[in-house]
Amino acid sequence: MLIDACNIRKVFNGRKDKQETVAISDLSLGIERNEFVAIVGPSGCGKSTFLLMVAGLEKPSAGTLTIEGLPIKGPGVHRSIVFQEYLLFPWRTVEGNIEFGPRMRKVSKDDCRAGSRDLIELMGLKGFEDCYPHELSGGMRQRVAIARALANKPEVLLMDEPFGALDALTRESMQLELQNIWLKTRCTVLFVTHSISEAVFLADRVVVMSKRPGIIKEEILIDLERPRTREMHTTKEFRDYEAHLEGIVWEEVN
Numbered sequence: 353m354l355i356d357a358c359n360i361r362k363v364f365n366g367r368k369d370k371q372e373t374v375a376i377s378d379l380s381l382g383i384e385r386n387e388f389v390a391i392v393g394p395s396g397c398g399k400s401t402f403l404l405m406v407a408g409l410e411k412p413s414a415g416t417l418t419i420e421g422l423p424i425k426g427p428g429v430h431r432s433i434v435f436q437e438y439l440l441f442p443w444r445t446v447e448g449n450i451e452f453g454p455r456m457r458k459v460s461k462d463d464c465r466a467g468s469r470d471l472i473e474l475m476g477l478k479g480f481e482d483c484y485p486h487e488l489s490g491g492m493r494q495r496v497a498i499a500r501a502l503a504n505k506p507e508v509l510l511m512d513e514p515f516g517a518l519d520a521l522t523r524e525s526m527q528l529e530l531q532n533i534w535l536k537t538r539c540t541v542l543f544v545t546h547s548i549s550e551a552v553f554l555a556d557r558v559v560v561m562s563k564r565p566g567i568i569k570e571e572i573l574i575d576l577e578r579p580r581t582r583e584m585h586t587t588k589e590f591r592d593y594e595a596h597l598e599g600i601v602w603e604e605v606n
């Protein structure tokens with residue numbers, strides 16, 4: 353088991369007169385190395401909170417959370433996170449954004465450049481190396497954000513609704529690109545999404561969280577062959593997975 357969450361509880365303390373919020377009550381989840389796991393669940397059930405804990409940016413109030421058997425005590429270079437908002441440095445070019453992490457880790461200039469050139473190629477950003485984020489479309493910005501995350505050669509890629517702000521067509525092509533990248537790099541991916549179809553399309557396993565305070569309600573293995581294709585969306589197998597998951601999530605919302 354690469355990541356092991358055992359009986360995690362997370363309570364946020366309210367400001368002065370506000371009550372505390374139990375975001376996650378008792379969550380246990382194991383993630384194997386190289387696995388692609390999607391997390392779905394109703395709004396506010398603690399999905400992002402769990403991802404932030406795995407990133408080391410939030411701490412559990414109770415329970416244990418380990419990576420390779422060691423407690424997660426803070427952020428680590430081998431865990432990269434991509435958010436829905438692209439969070440690029442506006443004053444850096446595409447290349448500058450991608451090279452930021454390796455530069456901070458004192459990787460040589462030549463190696464930084466070689467690494468970013470590969471990622472620019474992989475993410476279809478060729479010709480845009482010298483552009484600033486405001487000169488790019490939303491889809492391209494998110495590609496830069498993913499390239500920047502991959503530049504750190506993460507073992508674990510944490511993605512919080514990364515395609516949520518994109519139009520439907522761009523979103524679909526980004527899903528295909530992400531699958532291609534994952535098939536090439538085989539890093540472990542933990543992917544939060546509101547889209548059940550996206551979860552089924554991308555994941556090896558879909559984890560459904562209950563409404564707040566979150567627990568794991570169900571885990572479904574997605575036994576569809578890879579690489580997955582657009583055409584698969586209309587197959588009976590795919591639709592059955594979607595319908596089953598929609599039923600579970602819907603029970604939680606109502």
Ligand SMILES: Nc1ncnc2c1ncn2[C@@H]1O[C@H](COP(=O)(O)OP(=O)(O)OP(=O)(O)O)[C@@H](O)[C@H]1O
Nearest residue numbers: 364365373375394395396397398399400401402564
């Ligand atoms: N920093 C914080 N301080 C106080 N409460 C917080 C904080 N972060 C999250 N919460 C609360 O914890 C609960 C879970 O939030 P979280 O963002 O993890 O849910 P989510 O499942 O990712 O939601 P969504 O799908 O809408 O993005 C919510 O009730 C939220 O208001």
